[in-house]
Amino acid sequence: MPRNNDHPRSIHCPRCGYQLESSIAASEARGEDNGRCSECGLELAWSSLREVQTDPIWFVESRIAPRHLLRRAVETLVMCVRPFAFWTRISMGIPLRMRGLLAFLLVVALVGHSIGVGGRVIRNTRYNWLKRTHPTANLLFAIVSPASNHFASTIIDTYARLGTTDNVGLAMAFVRAALLEGDMVLTATNNGQPAFVVAFARAPWLVDPPTTRRLFAGALVPMTAPLLLLLLPISLGRARVRRAHIVRACAYSTALVLPCFVLAIYATHAHWYMTVGTTNLLGRLEPHVITIFAAAIVVVWMSAISSRYLRMSHPIAVGCACTTIATLISLMTSAAMFGAL
Numbered sequence: 001m002p003r004n005n006d007h008p009r010s011i012h013c014p015r016c017g018y019q020l021e022s023s024i025a026a027s028e029a030r031g032e033d034n035g036r037c038s039e040c041g042l043e044l045a046w047s048s049l050r051e052v053q054t055d056p057i058w059f060v061e062s063r064i065a066p067r068h069l070l071r072r073a074v075e076t077l078v079m080c081v082r083p084f085a086f087w088t089r090i091s092m093g094i095p096l097r098m099r100g101l102l103a104f105l106l107v108v109a110l111v112g113h114s115i116g117v118g119g120r121v122i123r124n125t126r127y128n129w130l131k132r133t134h135p136t137a138n139l140l141f142a143i144v145s146p147a148s149n150h151f152a153s154t155i156i157d158t159y160a161r162l163g164t165t166d167n168v169g170l171a172m173a174f175v176r177a178a179l180l181e182g183d184m185v186l187t188a189t190n191n192g193q194p195a196f197v198v199a200f201a202r203a204p205w206l207v208d209p210p211t212t213r214r215l216f217a218g219a220l221v222p223m224t225a226p227l228l229l230l231l232l233p234i235s236l237g238r239a240r241v242r243r244a245h246i247v248r249a250c251a252y253s254t255a256l257v258l259p260c261f262v263l264a265i266y267a268t269h270a271h272w273y274m275t276v277g278t279t280n281l282l283g284r285l286e287p288h289v290i291t292i293f294a295a296a297i298v299v300v301w302m303s304a305i306s307s308r309y310l311r312m313s314h315p316i317a318v319g320c321a322c323t324t325i326a327t328l329i330s331l332m333t334s335a336a337m338f339g340a341l
């Protein structure tokens, strides 16, 4: 057994952080190879705490890193599709790596933006947007700002009606449109005369305002469920789980916002009732469809975290409890924003 006797490093329980040297010494004196953490009850093979664990090669926080960080971030995101396989392969012993987590969040943001661009292209297609006066500008503007409900051609043509060639003014109009302003008044001074013209927001919504609020509420389910592990110390054994695990679970849970975003784009496209529902039961549930969908995937995700990663004793119950409370938080937020459930 290779040990570093020059710099004896303290050995902690990977789940709760409890110092284990004396327990291990006592256990090994009795001739045992494995045992339980005396604080949280986690079953451990003592040798596994001394060896550098074999980290998955695709994992963005992996300590063996032959591949580029961003490539591993993409692979990690792809692995999230199978939550049980994902959390089985990640060991609690792998230390948190902020660079890895930031790379993962960057990839989630980029994929989210790409989904937005894809949705924008589909939404715009029936408006013949590429047959308008400035098709290339339309496409570029959709790539830069997919959530804007302006066509670049409308802004360029409207601005031209001011009779000015002030490119700074035109650039400012694009910035305002990209920042999701609706109908805009464009102004210029032409030969000393003030002129104004209205650029109407004519492109269809990528995600309309009520659905945006429902998406925000729905995203609270994956974003709060891992935090709720902090409220369940009893289910984690006698000890609380280390914060590093909660941080890690929260970071990878951002991936679950992506399918919710896809659903929000589809709900806007299909004109679902997202402000108020109709009177029957199914109609009443319709505005909450993103929250319900999020809860369905989060319950699987949280069960995978508690069983495969944190190795708790009642993983399904823990997963259900965290998801239920997170869903209630989401519904209460929705109710606060819309004034009714």
Ligand SMILES: [Zn+2]
Pocket: 013, 014, 015, 016, 017, 018, 037, 038, 039, 040, 041, 042, 239
């Ligand atoms: Zn422990």
